Amino acid sequence: MIHPLLPNQLQKTQETMRMAAEFILRPISRKYDKAEHEPPVEMEQLNQAAAAQKESTVGDDSVKSMDLKGRNLWAVISLEQMCWGDVGLFLARPGTGLGNAAIMAVGNPDQKSQWGKRWASMAITEPAAGSDSKNISTTAVLDGDEWVINGEKIYVTDGDRCDCVVVWATLNKALGKTAIRSFIVEKGTPGFSVARLEKKLGIRASDTATLIFDNCRIPRENLLGGKEEVETDIDAAKKSFGGAMQTFDNTRPMVAGMAIGLGQAALDMTKALLAEEGYEDSYGTSMGQQTAIQYELEMLEAELEAARLLVYKSAWMMDNKMPNSKEASMGKAKAGRIGNKISLKCVEICSMQGFSEDHLLEKFSRDSKILDIFEGTQQIQQLIVARQVLGKSSAELK
Template identity: 60%
Template sequence: MINLELNSKQQENYNNLKMMAEHMMRPYSRKYDTEEHTTPVEMEEVAKLLAQDRPVAAAKGGGSDTGIKNGGNMMAVTAYEAMCWGDVGLMLSMPGRGLGNAAISAVATPEQLEKFGGRFAAMAITEPGAGSDSANISTTAVLDGDEWVLNGEKIYVTDGGRCDVVVVWATLDKSMGKAAIKSFLVEKGTPGCEVTRLEHKMGIRASDTAAITFSDCRIPKSNILGNPEVAKNAEERKKAFGGVMQTFDNTRPPVAAMAIGVGRAALDLTRELLGKENIELRFDKMPINSTAIEAELYRMEAEWSAARLLVQRAAWMADNKQPNSKEASMCKAKAGRMGNAVTLKCVELCSSLGYSENELLEKFARDSKILDIFEGTQQIQQLIVARRVLGKSSSELK
């Protein structure tokens, strides 16, 4: 039986992070949104504080005081939700919170965890010729003695300029398709690894987004994540790429939780602003007796709750060692779409206040769009869900 109730430690952690987001992130939101590419040094201190106060349950993925097994994954999604209620860009710029860290936590060996687990890691997948189609990656990795040699270009690398380590997806043999794709750990400063530009963006401006080139970049043989062997037959190849793609099962629920956080932020601020005009939600009132604005708020609250439950379900399944690929894609598709739709509607409902930089609503709307795009667009998520439901392979259903 599934039960998504947070245990007392998780609820306390959520409350504390929400308070931190309000007092240590929100005050800097507009500053770093305006000063794009400026490093938010205040977040380095916040990261240190979080590292010191990290609950044991988050590291061990323990049980709860109610007998419900909601561990590290549930702790993670509620933490991302709370921090993104404060500011998505600042959360992404926080050392130790990079998307690559989730990949390392998911598949690294004990030795790799010892070396890279506590470092700021970015994820480099997208290329000029490969976006949602991850199997079309052309960056190459060739084994030369005790080193891998990487060549290629990656774009839209979140935190690629500030991170310590980059998790790079590359192919061992382009002719073998997706079965030969592996992920590698490349430390920043390695000869041949160069950040070539930082992108100017609509949202999450506090977080840098980089293009990185790899030119005969040599890394130790041990810096490959997962099995270095290329599968010999079709069944092994399917399992091999499936193992690489499992990284997304770990990273999609947290990204969906980010959309939950910014959606909640927009709803809270909208209700606060409309409350000054005596527009308040009363859930004991029949919908037919509501005004048009109240009806919109009721609908958005329902959409937000549905998305949050999907995120928590995917996290619960991960904590209980249940395959959650379909559920991870479902929550990412739903939450990404909800976050963008809700924040834009909140801007509309608040009229000139929503569009003005005097309030953060317009920023919430701009920040929300990327959460519907990275880690796979909702269209890709819906395709994955359809394959799972219909029992089709990627070649059978494109």
């Protein structure tokens, strides 16, 4: 459905991306769910459609007239539509990854121009540091004009197929989060290897990799944002970690948009299957005349729309340079949760057809779970919102 609150150009984005999702992604959804780890070669077409859309939308007059710069809202809307098609395939799309968001958010102008258009994944998680990302152990030591990186990163989305990785590492673990920096490491750098690929519950079209850095030497200028100070300038160091964390304000609305697209896909497919047995929406009729299924589906729809508006707002705030941490986490929590709830409910409502591989509902329910885990779990989003609402620091509310 075209969203009435969006300016014309973004409505066009919705339409184009929905068509790409329907005619490029959906037909190959099951193929790459089965063929885990095979690169989806058909995706190049989608890349071209997305690039053309972006050119014509960002900076368009109707977008500017709403005082939007457009990039983040455009991205959320595009992702929502593509993930209506298939979340795993969208993540496997050659081009931009979560590392690109980090480069665009905190990279210096040289880094943006050198790396902005390469496919960059994001490597934060380690065997002993997931939600608690400030506890990472991967190290970066300056040696002459090079950084030497050592450590292991796990569950890196697109870690195998990307061109480069944004790696979080510590300059000195004893100094805690203020010593954490991110570094751009190019594929093929000696000492950098892909150790294994995960077999997963969902999003099987996208690769998820363990990466090893063994005395991996990278140029000094690959320090993202370019701030090395730590013992000498603690304030600058704090800002640097804050900058790395702020990437999440940018990426959480994107992941939330993905969950909304998937939730919409499950609702649409459920209604289409029920329509074959005579189901009709009951908008406008009184509650007493609704069937239990009509009531259930319309409640889910209402919750999905609430999540959608919250997520659009969080992206719009980012576009307009307004602090959006609270809204980004609220939107991610709400959208992740409702995406899970809708996709499982739809399996339940369609029962045999919901559970069967003849349709995609069972796949949607598997793909949906990760959207409530990566870029910060449901519990972590709620913790961030609670801190913001109560005015507590991360040390005060853990």
